[in-house]
Amino acid sequence: MFDFTLDATSGPARAGTLTLPHGTVETPVFMPVGTQGTVRALSPADLRAAGATLVLANTYHLHVRPGEQVVEKLGALHRFMSWDRPLLTDSGGFQVFSLEGFRRVDDDGVEFQSHVDGGRRTLTPERATEIQWILGADIAMAFDHVVPGGADAANAREAMERTLRWLERCAKRHAELKASYDATTLRHTSAPDDHVQRSVEASCRQTLWPILQGGTHLELRTEGLRFPEDLVAAVERGVDLFDCVAPTRNGRNGSAFTPDGPVNIRNAEHREDPQPLDATCDCETCTTFSRGYLRHLFMAGELLGLKLLSLHNVRYLIRLAGEMRAAIRRSAFGPWAAEWRRRYLHSGSA
Amino acid sequence: MFDFTLDATSGPARAGTLTLPHGTVETPVFMPVGTQGTVRALSPADLRAAGATLVLANTYHLHVRPGEQVVEKLGALHRFMSWDRPLLTDSGGFQVFSLEGFRRVDDDGVEFQSHVDGGRRTLTPERATEIQWILGADIAMAFDHVVPGGADAANAREAMERTLRWLERCAKRHAELKASYDATTLRHTSAPDDHVQRSVEASCRQTLWPILQGGTHLELRTEGLRFPEDLVAAVERGVDLFDCVAPTRNGRNGSAFTPDGPVNIRNAEHREDPQPLDATCDCETCTTFSRGYLRHLFMAGELLGLKLLSLHNVRYLIRLAGEMRAAIRRSAFGPWAAEWRRRYLHSGSA
Numbered sequence: 001m002f003d004f005t006l007d008a009t010s011g012p013a014r015a016g017t018l019t020l021p022h023g024t025v026e027t028p029v030f031m032p033v034g035t036q037g038t039v040r041a042l043s044p045a046d047l048r049a050a051g052a053t054l055v056l057a058n059t060y061h062l063h064v065r066p067g068e069q070v071v072e073k074l075g076a077l078h079r080f081m082s083w084d085r086p087l088l089t090d091s092g093g094f095q096v097f098s099l100e101g102f103r104r105v106d107d108d109g110v111e112f113q114s115h116v117d118g119g120r121r122t123l124t125p126e127r128a129t130e131i132q133w134i135l136g137a138d139i140a141m142a143f144d145h146v147v148p149g150g151a152d153a154a155n156a157r158e159a160m161e162r163t164l165r166w167l168e169r170c171a172k173r174h175a176e177l178k179a180s181y182d183a184t185t186l187r188h189t190s191a192p193d194d195h196v197q198r199s200v201e202a203s204c205r206q207t208l209w210p211i212l213q214g215g216t217h218l219e220l221r222t223e224g225l226r227f228p229e230d231l232v233a234a235v236e237r238g239v240d241l242f243d244c245v246a247p248t249r250n251g252r253n254g255s256a257f258t259p260d261g262p263v264n265i266r267n268a269e270h271r272e273d274p275q276p277l278d279a280t281c282d283c284e285t286c287t288t289f290s291r292g293y294l295r296h297l298f299m300a301g302e303l304l305g306l307k308l309l310s311l312h313n314v315r316y317l318i319r320l321a322g323e324m325r326a327a328i329r330r331s332a333f334g335p336w337a338a339e340w341r342r343r344y345l346h347s348g349s350a
Numbered sequence: 351m352f353d354f355t356l357d358a359t360s361g362p363a364r365a366g367t368l369t370l371p372h373g374t375v376e377t378p379v380f381m382p383v384g385t386q387g388t389v390r391a392l393s394p395a396d397l398r399a400a401g402a403t404l405v406l407a408n409t410y411h412l413h414v415r416p417g418e419q420v421v422e423k424l425g426a427l428h429r430f431m432s433w434d435r436p437l438l439t440d441s442g443g444f445q446v447f448s449l450e451g452f453r454r455v456d457d458d459g460v461e462f463q464s465h466v467d468g469g470r471r472t473l474t475p476e477r478a479t480e481i482q483w484i485l486g487a488d489i490a491m492a493f494d495h496v497v498p499g500g501a502d503a504a505n506a507r508e509a510m511e512r513t514l515r516w517l518e519r520c521a522k523r524h525a526e527l528k529a530s531y532d533a534t535t536l537r538h539t540s541a542p543d544d545h546v547q548r549s550v551e552a553s554c555r556q557t558l559w560p561i562l563q564g565g566t567h568l569e570l571r572t573e574g575l576r577f578p579e580d581l582v583a584a585v586e587r588g589v590d591l592f593d594c595v596a597p598t599r600n601g602r603n604g605s606a607f608t609p610d611g612p613v614n615i616r617n618a619e620h621r622e623d624p625q626p627l628d629a630t631c632d633c634e635t636c637t638t639f640s641r642g643y644l645r646h647l648f649m650a651g652e653l654l655g656l657k658l659l660s661l662h663n664v665r666y667l668i669r670l671a672g673e674m675r676a677a678i679r680r681s682a683f684g685p686w687a688a689e690w691r692r693r694y695l696h697s698g699s700a
Contacts, residue, residue, distance in 0.1 A: 037646065041653040045634065066621065066646045073622040074642045082638045271416065272423045284395065288432045292424045296387065296416045303391040303656060 013235050015328040020086040020138040021205040022078065023053065028235045028324055030317040031056045031088065031243040036065070037081040040248045041307045042314065044082045050283060050315040051322075054086045056243045059132055059141075060095035064114045064121070068134040076136035076203070087137035088241075091128050091170075091211065097146040105145065107162065125169035129208070133177045136203040142170040144211045167210050174208045228257060228320060229344065232337050235324050247313030252306045254298045257316040261344050263291075265309065270295040283315035284308070363585050365678040370436040370488040371555040372428065373403065378585045378674055380667040381406045381438065381593040386415070387431040390598045391657045392664065394432045400633060400665040401672075404436045406593045409482055409491075410445035414464045414471070418484040426486035426553070437487035438591075441478050441520075441561065447496040455495065457512065475519035479558070483527045486553045492520040494561045517560050524558045578607060578670060579694065582687050585674050597663030602656045604648045607666040611694050613641075615659065620645040633665035634658070 018025040032039045032047060035058045039047060047055065062071060074080045077087055093110075096103070102113040102120070109124030128143035143166050145159040181204050227246045234242060247257070254266045258278040263270075265277070273291040281287075285294070285308040297305030327336035368375040382389045382397060385408045389397060397405065412421060424430045427437055443460075446453070452463040452470070459474030478493035493516050495509040531554050577596045584592060597607070604616045608628040613620075615627070623641040631637075635644070635658040647655030677686035 036650040036652055037643070038650075038652045038654045041657075043634070043654060043657070044638070061650075065650055066642075070622055070642065070646070074624055074640050080640075080643055080646075082643070272420055274424055284393070288394070290424050290430075292416075292420065293387070293430055293432070296420070296430075300386040300388075300411075300415055302386055302388045303653065304388045304393060306653060307391075307393070307657070 012238060013324070013328045013333040014238055014240075015325045016240065018054075018086075020054075020207070022084060022086045022138050025053045025086055026322075026325055027240040028321050028328075029054055029241055030231075030314075030321045031241055032247070032314050033058075033243050033245045034081065034083075035245070036061050037071070037077065039310075039314070040245075041252065041303075041310045042248070044084075046284075046307070046311055047083070047314070048085075050311060051318045052085070052314065054088060054241070055083055056088045056090065057081070057135070057137065058092070058095060059089045059128065059135065060092035060123075062089075062135060063092065063123075063131050064116045068131045072134045076134070078136065086139070088139040089132045089135050089137040089141065091141040091143040092123055092131070093128070093141075093144040093211075094146050096123055107165070109143075125166040126173040129170045129173040130177065133174070133181075133203055133206065136206065138206060140174070140206055140208050142167045142208060142210050163211070171208060174206075178204055178206075228317060229341070231317070231320065232324070232340060235321075235328075236333065236337060244317070247317055248310040251309035251311075251313045254305070254309065256309050257313050259340075259343055261346075265291065265294050265305075266298050267295075277309075277312055278316065281312060281315060281319070283312050285312040285315075362588060363674070363678045363683040364588055364590075365675045366590065368404075368436075370404075370557070372434060372436045372488050375404045375436055376672075376675055377590040378671050378678075379404055379591055380581075380664075380671045381591060382597070382664050383408075383593050383595045384431065384433075385595070386411050387421070387427065389660075389664070390595075391602065391660045392598070394434075396634075396657070396661055397433070397664070398435075400661060401668045402435070402664065404438060404488075404591070405433055406438045406440065407431070407485070407487065408442070408445060409439045409478065409485065410442035410473075412439075412485060413442060413473075413481050414466045418481045422484045426484070428486065436489070438489040439482045439485050439487040439491065441491040441493040442473055442481070443478070443491075443494040443561075444496050446473055457515070459493075475516040476523045479520045479523040480527065483524070483531075483553055483556065486556065488556060490524070490556055490558050492517045492558060492560050513561070521558060524556075528554055528556075578667060579691070581667070581670065582674070582690060585671075585678075586683065586687060594667070597667055598660040601659035601661075601663045604655070604659065606659050607663050609690075609693055611696075615641065615644050615655075616648050617645075627659075627662055628666065631662060631665060631669070633662050635662040635665075 016027045018027060031054045032042070032052050034055045037057055039055065042050075057077060062068060062077070071077055071080045077089070078084060096110050096112050099112055099115060101115075102111075104111045109122055109127070111120060111122045113119070114121055123143065125143040129140065132140035142163075144163040145166065147155050147159040151159070227244060231242055250256075250262075254264055256263045256265055256277050259280055263277065270291040273295075275291055276286040276289070277291055277294060278286050289308060294305060294308060297308070323336070324333065327333045366377045368377060381404045382392070382402050384405050387407055389405065392400075407427060412418060412427070421427055421430045427439070428434060446460050446462050449462055449465060451465075452461075454461045459472055459477070461470060461472045463469070464471055473493065475493040479490065482490035492513075494513045495516065497505050497509040501509070577594060581592055600606075600612075604614055606613045606615060606627050609630055613627065620641040623645075625641055626636040626639070627641055627644060628636050639658060644655060644658060647658070673686070674683065677683045
């Protein structure tokens with residue numbers, strides 16, 4: 001499963017630059033997912049080496065564990081996870097609406113059951129905004145009502161209209177927080193702790209983004225997504241940001257992206273293969289280790305294998321996004337995509 | 351459980367330098383254990399950053415999986431695991447003698463059952479030497495007959511005498527291999543693959559070390575070893591090299607070494623603690639992350655936590671060995687050890 005962020009109208013492939021408190025981000029961009037404030041198996045140093053410019057963290061997960069108050073006491077999300085480049089937090093809406101177990105939705109918000117301790121909790125547009133403000137990511141997302149891809153037109157319309165009403169409440173609360181923190185910042189200009197000061201300043205420069213469920217987004221969600229093929233298709237339709245747990249999840253399962261299609265490193269054919277996973281890749285995994293060694297790590301159940309394939313897959317998607325940006329800028333996205341598909345889809349061992 | 355290598359007579363604490371094909375090693379030294387050709391959860395770059403100068407790999411494990419022929423085809427052990435500093439392989443004796451299941455010992459060698467595929471295999475002094483020659487570590491260990499710590503005097507004596515007979519056979523086979531490879535090397539001086547060439551050269555410079563079971567070694571094995579207290583005690587008795595899986599195993603369990611004793615990072619007291627694990631430590635974990643974040647990683651079951659605590663614990667022991675070398679060199683090991691024990695044993699939260 002992977003997610004897109006795009007504006008309400010789909011359009012041609014396009015490239016651009018986002019200027020954010022913790023740096024600039026060239027789009028289209030792939031965001032690694034740091035669900036619990038860490039991209040699974042990778043350190044911030046690994047992510048920097050892989051060229052990640054923007055990381056996504058999940059508001060719902062951080063809210064239920066360790067709780068946004070703990071993250072705040074430890075210097076807000078950037079300092080907590082020691083990531084000094086831009087961060088985006090989702091709204092929590094997607095997780096709340098896709099959780100198993102109790103859930104009650106009305107116009108005020110959503111009551112649900114925590115997957116960690118089973119306790120009842122409530123998220124409203126205001127609470128989702130406050131939690132994200134405390135976390136202090138560069139980009140906060142408005143709280144949305146997510147309906148299943150198969151929802152009928154009436155339910156989809158109801159959710160979209162509710163999401164628009166909730167967007168107004170998110171924007172109002174965000175503006176209030178900003179006004180109150182602007183005052184707080186003035187009082188804290190001589191704060192001894194630079195990190196806390198920077199964290200408050202970052203929140204004050206936080207951007208709130210709307211999210212619209214429906215249309216292109218819904219259609220894509222309902223398809224069985226084949227990754228990274230759909231990523232190229234998404235950029236073709238004007239997508240700016242995309243995130244996905246596939247690179248790390250697939251990596252932990254021994255599946256690696258390569259220009260010639262996915263490779264399952266557990267296959268016996270790699271047993272004595274001295275070649276790198278992807279000869280075109282510049283990541284630590286590909287410049288350091290043979291396929292034979294990587295296969296050994298997986299067959300022997302060694303943790304290092306999980307990291308090395310995760311790292312390569314993240315780097316692969318970041319490089320893929322970079323190639324797409326370059327193709328867009330030279331007005332050659334169509335031919336680039338055709339050639340990419342020809343190579344990716346017509347070969348590969350897994 | 352941890353192991354020592356020391357000469358047959360115990361003596362006062364001492365420091366020295368080993369000159370090996372892949373570099374020099376200052377002793378006393380802590381060797382991280384790369385059982386299956388990888389130190390669990392750590393990459394070679396992590397190990398270099400932690401200051402590791404010598405890594406131990408297990409002959410038995412690499413023999414049963416992936417097999418020394420695979421390691422050879424992938425350029426021998428250094429290239430296989432991408433570690434360019436000195437390596438030591440144990441003889442396989444310890445594992446063979448401590449395996450559950452079938453085992454038959456006579457003067458020729460040991461027949462045993464592989465823990466991976468259940469197949470019957472035989473290790474003799476000659477085979478253990480050949481396997482280690484193929485692996486190509488800087489230091490190979492002679493094949494030894496290991497008896498349980500509780501063995502009676504007659505059995506211990508029999509094993510020691512057998513080990514001495516086996517040592518002669520190991521040394522003979524090692525000399526034969528060296529002579530035949532010296533000739534091979536002459537034929538390969540124009541080999542196109544530098545790595546293979548270097549690997550053959552490394553084997554030709556491989557040192558075979560004897561190992562004696564009994565005496566101090568046995569006494570230590572029979573005690574319930576408390577780590578790293580026993581490490582200081584071992585150096586006090588003249589130990590040069592020590593290896594242990596405790597730093598990575600304990601690390602994966604959330605237990606970290608600090609100068610004030612072990613810390614269990616899962617304890618609730620660390621929930622909002624902005625301090626590093628060990629304020630005196632220069633590792634990536636301690637210079638980058640708070641105890642609160644590390645606790646979160648463990649509570650959330652995140653892989654990064656396993657790596658970060660393993661990395662710190664390895665760095666802790668490498669620094670501890672460095673402190674011991676410095677104390678020995680200024681002829682102050684006794685007072686240093688007293689002060690170290692006072693601090694380590696009289697406080698700590700786990």
